[in-house]
Amino acid sequence: MKPDTHQPLLDSGFWRAVVVMAVISAVLMYIVVVYPIDRAFLPEASVVSIPIDNLFKFSMFFSVPILVYVNGFIIYFAFRYRRRPEEPIDAVGSPIHDHPALETTWTIVPSVLMIVLAVLSYFIIPMYYPTEQAAKSDVTMEAIGHKFYFEFRYPGLKQSVMNEMHLPIGVPVTLDITSYEETLDVKTGPVLHSFWVPEFRLKQDMIPGMVVPIHFTPREIGTFRIVCAEFCGLGHSHMWGKVVVESKTDFDKWYAGQQTQAAAPEAAKPISLAGGDASAGQTLFNAKCTACHNAAPFSQTKVGPGLADLFDDPQHPNLVTGKKATPANVADILEHGAHGSYGTMPNMHANGLTDKDVANLVAYLQTLHK
């Protein structure tokens, strides 16, 4: 079967298809860079998120023609060059094996694109790691991953802040990132976590034994999410935190409040549980405790056990501290925290609880039935 060599190499049908695909590409390229995709991105809440988003849009911009033309030519050739029923079943196609000029072009053009992408990326990488200069002028603080919460240490604050990092807008920060547990034994000690703030476009793994600094400047006021992005155990799915970016005034107020809390003397006697408000306790429970506990029977473990019928069930197992489940012993855990097989229950300071909050929570737990 002699192949048909009289076919013109590229005919008007081919070029028409090229033009159609060019139009489709142009429309899609506009969409991914200008509108509406652009509006649908997450807020660009850190200064470096803008060049990162631009780099992403640049890459998407050039990906579009590649995708349109690859898919487009498959569809066009599949229709244009399908064997028609009237042609013999063993009809053969063009014998053309290669085309050096075409192949060179489609080697060089992607290579150039890759080089450009690499160069643009090269200039952005140092923007979110502290340079020597930035390290000197930035405010430096620590973010430490635990099972299963984020601990933040501020300069000038004696106590740590848990899960809710407050930052003043426009102030560059160097965040030293690591992972830590009180016990360093490999079987119960620290694991990997990852500090990811999607709205900042920043992520750094929290690695035991390593301290890795990142650098950023918040540029939008608001509350943004911290997500643990490295599997760390049963609590990984719920390991969420918040970054609250606020005005300098609001931040100073918050900071001062933290200092006052730290300065308050340790309660010499156990917290009084009298007059606890169960409904206030319920609000607090839903806000702070449901990350790890269910308002459900003991067996419904999330990270820690379910807390329904805590005091009413005579068969209820002892608390994680080994003591019987009584209001006073539960208040003790709320006050001092506890370490269990599934993770660490933060203490009241870590959880941002006052004495009254502890009383309210215990009152609520006394009303929690399945």
Add this chain to the structure above:
Amino acid sequence: MSVTNVGHPASSHIHPPPDTFIKKYVFSLDHKVIAVQYFITGGLFFVLAGLLAELMRVQLMGPNNHVLSISTYNQAYSVHGSAMVWLVIIPLLTGGFGNLVMPLQIGARDVAFPWLNMISFWLFPPAGILLFASFLYGAPQAGWTEYPPFSVQASFGTSMWCMAIFLIGVSATITGLNFLVTIVKMRAPGMTWTRTPLFVWATGVTAFLSMIATANLSAALAGLFIQREFGVPFYDVSRGGAPVLWQHVFWFYSHPAVYIMILPAFGIVSEVIPTFVRRPIFGYKAIAYSSATIGLLSFMVWAHHMFTSGLQHWEQFAFMVLTMLIAVPTGIKIFSWVASLWGGKIRLDSPLLFVFGFLSTFTFGGVTGILLASVPVDVHEHASYFVVAHLHYVLFGGSMFGIFAGIYYWWPKMTGRLLDERLGKWHFWSMFVAFNATFLPMHWIGLHGMPRRVATYDPIYTSTNEFVSISAFVLGLSMLLFAYNALRSAKNGEIAGPNPWGGRTLEWMIPSPAPYYNFKEIPIVLSGPYDYGKPLPYANVDQELATVPVH
């Protein structure tokens, strides 16, 4: 060009056939029977790992579901990933297609070491049983990558995982050695490198990767096992070890592993296209040499999985550049395949449809891979559902669509019967649409902050997850179409004859299914295999065998 005798002279005689049931079907030394054993076992694990995925999607239909406990969900995705990589894709592509097709395409009677081939297969079922039995002792929970320190702290199932993957690693290493020697030493007389079919090129590079890279995985696994069971502190910070050590050694294997999982699929695509387009593959040399280049470069990009692991900035930059570099030979292949469609006489049969599905989805996955190659972009997208989307586009869209293309293509050669073409088209279209519906939205929620390896999520992602889950159920159902097709064909499918597709590579020059000795006389190769329109470039084969496609 003078005929070059590269064939092994001893292969020109035919051994007597195996006589007992055990020798024929259990401990067979015949590469074709071993291939079927790999296909059946790999197919079984595909079903099991797929069911795990469907379970996962039921849990993720809504936030805070209690279908699976958190621990069970974690075990599900970890075994799902481990099984798909080590018990499905690698065995099907290497043990399955490599065994079935490669010796036939080079005109050999079998592989270089048939007994080792048999051992390679028989390491596979125990490895799989060990992996799934880990559920009884608390299966691993940290994904198929099992990073320490968590994997050191996890229950005994993680040690079973170490043993299982170690076993399958031995199998893969042996197969790599076997195939490489076979391809280098046992090509038929006259089959120079530039006359070698592209699937053989692909299998050769894959064999090289399997042989060299897998040992690193074994080292990492041994370290993890020895630390877990005997306390040697490889990954223990408190005694001088480092968790990041695991990541380096693991990924030094696992990046070549993803090329092990895609190169044979590339080879399948390079075979199916010329046959169903009835013209030479465009850019044969470019495709062959780019396979070798990809193989070499695959060893130099591993740390792009570790951009957020505290690497030095120059390390991040170097791995970024090398990763972008490896995109170039991959792009060359894709463009060459598309150009191979130009000017053809195309028959839109199922094998070619699956190739089109491959080209569409793999290109998309390749593009998101380039996005991820850039360090600043990866810092945001690493360990999010964007990566889950990317990996499924290249591994499911790439490898699995390639595997199905190969199954539809070589099913007649393996069984002597045809699969039903209408069912094949229904299977393709339902799988293609459901696949995209399942994995395309994941890019979106990944960019919007949903991490991977979580049993629940922020309620803002609910509607997307619902849609993804329903699409995943449809995707699972689409496989039933194939299962029904296969059973129907095995029972009373149309007899295929030696060459139902009108192919020109050597496997189509012998009856279907092939006799145990493959070739009555070792063929002599006079030219490349893809020159449709010219006479068959072989001597010593039955030129009367039909080279006209049946439909």
